[in-house]
Amino acid sequence: MIKVAIIFHSRSGNVFKLAAAAAAAAEKAGAEPRLLKVGELPDPMVLDKEAYDSVGTATADVPVATLDDLLWADAIMIGSPVHFGLPAPQILNFIDHSGPVAIPGKLVDKAVTVFASGSAAHAGQQTTILALHNAVCHWGSLIVPNGSSVEILASEHNGSPYGTCSISRHLASEVHEDNLRAIEHQTQRLVEVATAYGIGLRQTESAIKYVGLEDLARKFPHLSMD
DSSP: OOOOEEEEEESSSHHHHHHHHHHHHHHHHHEEEEEEEEOSSSOOOOOOOHHHHHHHHHHHSSBBBOOHHHHSSSSEEEEEETTTEEEEEHHHHHTTTHHHHTTTTTTTEEEEEEEEESSTTTTTTHHHHHHHHHHHHTTTTOOOOOOSSGGGSSSTTTOOOSOOOEEEETTTTTTOHHHHHHHHHHHHHHHHHHHHHHHHHHHHOOOOOOOOHHHHHHHHTTTTOO
């Protein structure tokens, strides 16, 4: 069974709604989902405090993502609101701390896909997704995009080949039904790619040798590799 880590940050509930839909879609596809939020920062930028507090209440029982969750997963979904055309600082903070598992090559066999939510049709959803693709390239993971060949992606509410993009119009939990159908497609595609890749890995032996944690500890003795 494919294990899917769905890692998100949500400011007004839209990304959380997409992430929850992705978890349901993963289970429907026969995978084991793990819904996870990233840790909060000491001084987050909040525009709508009421919505932010509401999301905090709704996600109170959602576990905080750890590096162990990245190691556990065969496939990873990352969801972020748009922050000045970039991923949310909370998401970037989590990515920034992934070095101890990313540098030794422990994420190279993961399939990864990204989704985002912004206030308007061109509010930076695609740049947010592509920015996270940069990090996925450093992980060495496989980027799984939506493509453009499925009918639901032609909806005026979707249209991104990079990953599902919702338009909130500054409203809380304002996710269109077409976005929910798009995230279901995105999740199913991720599970299929991870399944096929896993089958291939079991039939071959890699000749690639990745750097070990002990090598990193010798090179960077001031860093904690735990």
